[in-house]
Structures are given as structure tokens and as C-alpha cells.
Amino acid sequence: MSSVPTAATAADAASGTAADREARLTALLVVGAMVVGAVLQIVVPPGPLTLVAATGVASLAVLGLSFVVPGRLRTTLAGFRFTSTLLIALAVFAIIGTLVLQGKPHALYRERYGVFGPLIVALRFDDIFHGLPFAGLTALFGAAILSSASLRWPVSWRRAGFFVAHVGLLVSGAGAAASSVLSVRGRIDLFAGGDVATQVRVTKGAEEGQLVALPFELKLDQFDLVNYEPEFRVGYYEKVRVVRDGVPLEDYRLKTSFDPDTAKHRLPGGDSYRLKAVYPDFVTTTKVVEGPNGQPALQAALGGVTRWLADGEQLASADGQVAVVFGWERPLAPAGAATAVLVSGKERTVIVQRADGAVAQPLGGSAALLGGFVKVGPLVPSAVRTVDYATRSSEWKNPAAIVETHVGGQVKEQLVTVAQPRGVFLDGDRSALVFEKREKEVKAYLSHVTARKGDQVERAVVSVNDPFTFAGWTLYQVNYNPQDPTYSGLEAVRDPGVAWVFVGFALICLGVAYMFYVEPRLRGGGIERPGTRA
């Protein structure tokens, strides 16, 4: 910017003082509105109606005043400097509302904010958006829009955007005001197949705490809690330092997770792993093979159950009446068994012992006894046992996997099961892999309801994000009881103002878009007008 002195300089200086006056008046109005609000609310306890009425009256009063008072009040109100100041002041209120906890018991403010506590409560900053200082700003907001509109009257195509957008602001504001004064909100507790609801317990609105009759009957036919399918994943956890209740601790935090596939995966820590085998429905089977330095083992079957018995082990029927006992030395019959099949490894004999005596026979390869109910053999004098892993089916009933980790050139294997999740630690204990089940998460709460008003009957499913409107009331899914699957808590809302809020906002969008993209074309060539002051 060059600053060559011109004849305009004098005019600038003059307008500078006018601008100063405008700035002073702006500050006076904005601060004044807040102070008046703060003082007034000492005598007038704000409620929705008070707020809306006070805002409306103040707005019109300021506007009226601007027409009769000589001087710059009206142009100041309509000016961009005033508007911007007001918007920033409103923004500051919105920010305070996020810094100071809202709507808590008064004692908490004293406890939490010390000397500022009583001040916060006195200014009603504990419920800042329902206090009169905020209402004061809102009043100025309305007056400013009306005043700037009055200066731009009448509407023309080249100015339509401004009117549409700013009328939208007023419509939205009026809708919000109507909503805060007229809306009623309450709870209905229903039980599937239980009583028909005809009333709502009001939680917000003029009749708060009372039961109010609904203009219809409502019945819960059924309540469904739908879950997502559970999932099985390999989670990778990293050790982190956390501070909990002021105490520094070490904890593991999920960093990422993998599908239980058999591909090799790289881990964030730099190591890698793969699942060498995955068993969705895990079982172990024992296999016995001949080998050096082994222990004696005998295969025995009883009533369809086959097992390998080591020295001293036995296999008994469920009722304990029949037992097969294996010993290298001749074993003794277990107490309580009416029939005992005793196998001696060293002697290679089978003795069937009953109360009335015993019959011995040599054990060749294998032998069927008691009419085939028991089978013994083969006998392996030096047996090595191996445990085999297998899956019973492809259903994810009891998942397990063999995790093969590659840490700095070292390869290790470990069996992990979801039933007993244990970490496979990597790199000391800095990180760990866990094969885990992601429990069911709630997918939907569905209330199947029937509403009846005279002959008019409607069925609907109410769920979160999918309310149901009937006879002027809208029903929302808000509660359930994990202990009682028949219970469903619905919220009933009657809000005649809300549609106007949305209409207003849609108008703002349209008007602003029109101002930005249509009006410049109507004015010709998309050339911007120089900075103007209203």
C-alpha cells in the first residue's frame, strides 16, 4: 500500500473519527447488553419463556430506539463492524460454555473453580446459554439483522441473497425459541407384551416431573437386541506408560490387529510373525509311536472310547463298573469295579477279574473282551507320545493357532488358544501378540411398537437414529436393560419449533450461495464492490 498524500486523506481522517464513534457505540451496546442481562437475571430467574420474551422485547426495543434516537445508532446496528463484534462475542460465549462445566450442582463450582466458583454461579455461567447476558447478545443480533434489512429495503434480485440468508437466521432463531418454549420431552417405559402406555413422564417442558396424557396408546410388541457377530483376531499390543489416578503404570495397548490368516505379517515393532496353523474348533489327539528311551503304553478301548494308557493308568466306564488297568508289573483291580481287565506289560497277560474269580490269557497283538465292549492292545514297550493338533470342524467354536514369531533372526513357535488367551511376548516384554475374541457388540436396539388412536393403527420399529412419529409425537429409542430383555425405554418428544430451525438454516445456505454465486453475475462480470459501510 502506498501512502501518497491525496485529497482523500482529509476525508479519511473525518471518517476515521466516525469509525471511532461507531466502534465506541458498538462496544457500548455489546457490553451494555451483557451487563443489563447480568443485572436483570438477579431479579428475574430465567426460564425458557422469560428468555424468549426478554430477547424478543429487548430486540424490538433496541430496533425501535434506533429509529427514533438521532445519531448513528441505526447505522451502527446495521453495520459490519457491529455485526462482526457481535458474532465474536457470541463465539466467546460458546467457548466459555465449553470451558466451564455446564448444568452441575452449585457446590461443584466452588469446589472446582475456587474463588471463581461463586462468580460463575452468580453470572449463571454454569448454564451460560440460558442466562440473560447471552439473551442480551441474541437480542442485539435480531435487532441488527432487522436494522440492516430495513436499510436495504426493498428486496431486489440483486439483493435477494442477503434477505434470504438473514431471514433464514431469524426463522431459525424463532424456531429455536418456539422449540425451547413449546417443546415437551418425556419418558415412556415399556415391556414387551406388557401394559399399554397412555402417558408420558415429562422430563423437560412446562409440566416437568408430571405425567401427561398421550393422544394415543402405545404398546411394545417385541424388543430385539441385535449384536454384531463376534470376531477372532490376532491383536498386537505394545507396552505403554500411562498415568491412572495420578499413579504412573505400565500397560499394554492394542496397536493393531490382524485377521487370523496364515500369511506372514510384519509388526509395528519391526518383528514379524505368521500363524503356522489355525484350528477353528481345536482338539488335541495323542499319538503313540515306538521309539528309543520311551515308556510302556497300551492302547485300550472301552465302550467306544479309545485311549493310550501309560504305566499305572486306567480307563473306566462312566458308572465305574468296568475298568481297564495297565501296569508294567501286574496291576491291582480298582476298588468298586465289578469287572476289571488287568493288563501286565512285563508278563504280556490279560486278566479278567470278577467277584467270582479271574481268567488270564496271553496278550498277543490285540484282544477283544467282554463281547467286544473292551479291546486291549497293541502294547508298545518303549513308546513315545506325541500330541497332535486338529480341528473338529470349520466352525469358530474353540479357536487355536500356532504362532511362529521371527524376532531378530530367531524363530519360535507357540500354541495359543482363545479359550485361555495368553500373550506371545516379543522383544523381551515390550510387545505381545494375543489371539483373542472380540466380544459381541451391540448393533441395534429395536422396539417393535403399535400405536393406536381411535381407528388409526400404526406399527413401527423404533431404533436409535430411526424414530417414529405419530400424532404429533416422535418416539426415540433411548434405553434398554441388559437384565430384562423385555424392557425398552423410549423418549417421546413434541417439538413444533424444530422444523423452522431447519427451514431457516436451509434458507441461510441458499441465501449465502445465492449471494456468492448468483448476485455477482447479476451485477455484471463478477466484479467485487469496493468495501462499503452500511
Add this chain to the structure above:
Amino acid sequence: MLQYVLAEHPFFAFTSLLYAASMAAYAAAWRSTKAFVGQVGTALMMAAVVLNAAVIAGRYLEAGRAPLKSLFESLVFFAFNMGLLYVVLERLYKTRVFGLPAAFLSFGAMAYALLKWDAEIVKLPPALQSAWFVPHVMVYFVGYAALAFATGVAVVQLLASRVPWVQRLTTLKLGSVLSGQPLDLDKIAYDVVRFGFILLTLGLLVGSVWAKSAWGDFWVWDPKENWSLVTWLVYGAYLHLRKVRGWRGDKAAWLAVAGFAVIMFTYLGMGLLPTSEESNHVYSG
């Protein structure tokens, strides 16, 4: 970590790499008189945007829902919007001067996602299963990208009046100013803020309609709501103030930067607020 991302999320890694490469090319175009250098920047940027779209699409398929839930997902989405919008605006304003800040922002979002790595796919809770969810987030992120771009322009504008070679950059037909006309930075920033502002307004509308259908109230003075209102009011003040004499140039540029700081706080800073515990909106993690 890098090896892991390369091996397990190669598209993510290459997208980030491409953004970084286009950043370098655009930076070179600031100093080079060869059109080719700038063209390389554009080509790399476009490639990054395409790959970024693939990352998003892949995750969409994997998760079975729009990947806009976690902070990680939203960062990847922001990078995409920034890149795409930039490519469009490069055409519109016939300049590559802003390629560097745009690629830097996209790369920055990806780098931040890497730093806050959280590729876990979370199930959508009932509260987020709404037809309004995707439009709401999309509108805001395109808006944020526009305002980020405008902020980039504002920063260049602030530098131009202080650093002579930046001034030259915006006036000469180097690799970066394609039309040969000096750039009107003030007007570009204003234009793009206006576009972003419409989206912020639409975002508020969609958000409040959604709130109504989910909670029965169109506005609950939740911290995130309040801060998006603050964002809207600050940009509203920007738009009105520009019509006050003396509020163009540097002052307006600073205001645009301040507006974007508010956006950043709204997006990432909610966890710092004492009231955030009760918010329905704060990203956890």
C-alpha cells in the same frame, strides 16, 4: 513401524510418499522457470489423490462401512479431500504456488495418522448408524479442506508482503503462475473462504438434523457443537469484517489463519476441554 506400514498397508505408505514427492516438486517449481517441474508436481499430486482414494475404498470394503469413524480414518479422508480440492483449484486459479502448502497439509495429515497409528477397524455403534453420518462428515471435510487451502493462501499473502522472493513468486510467470497475471491473493483467499463457509453452514444444518433424529434435540450445546458454532461465527465475522474499510490484506489474512486455528482445535483439540468427558463427539485414542 515404517517397515510394518510398507508391508501391511502399502497403499497408505505410497500415498504418503507421493504427497511428499509432490511437495518436493511443487517446492522446486517455486524456484524453477521450467514448466515441466510444476507439471511433475501436479502429476504426483494427482497420483497421490488416486491412491489415497484407493486406500479409502479398500478400507470401506474391509470395514463394510464408510471409513470415517476414527481419528485415523478421518485424517486419511482429510488428506484426500485436501489433495482433490487442491487439484481442482489449481485448474481454476491457474497457479501452482499453493501446491506446496496443499501437499504439505495432505502429507501432514498422513504423517499424523502414522504417528497416531490406529488402523483398528471399529464397529459402528447404533448412534452412528445413520444416513446423515456420511454426508455430515463429508460436507465438513470438504469445507475444512477449502478453509485449509484459504489459510495456505493467506499465509503466502502474509509472506509476500514481507519476503521479496515470495512476492516475486506470486507475480512472475515461473513454473507456478500459469496465467502470467499476478495473483490476487486477497481475492483468492476470500473466494475460497466463501466456498468453505457454505459447507460449514451446510454441515451445521445436516449435523442438527442428524442430532434431531438421533437424540430428539437439534442442538445440545455439546462441546464439539459449540466449537463448530464458534468456527462458523469466526468465519462469519471474517466475511462481514471484510466489508469494513481497512479489513482487507494482512488483517483479513490473519483472521483467516485464526479461523483455521479454531478449526484445528475443533477437529483435534476437543480432548483438552474439561467438558469433553460428556461429549458425544470426541475421538477416543
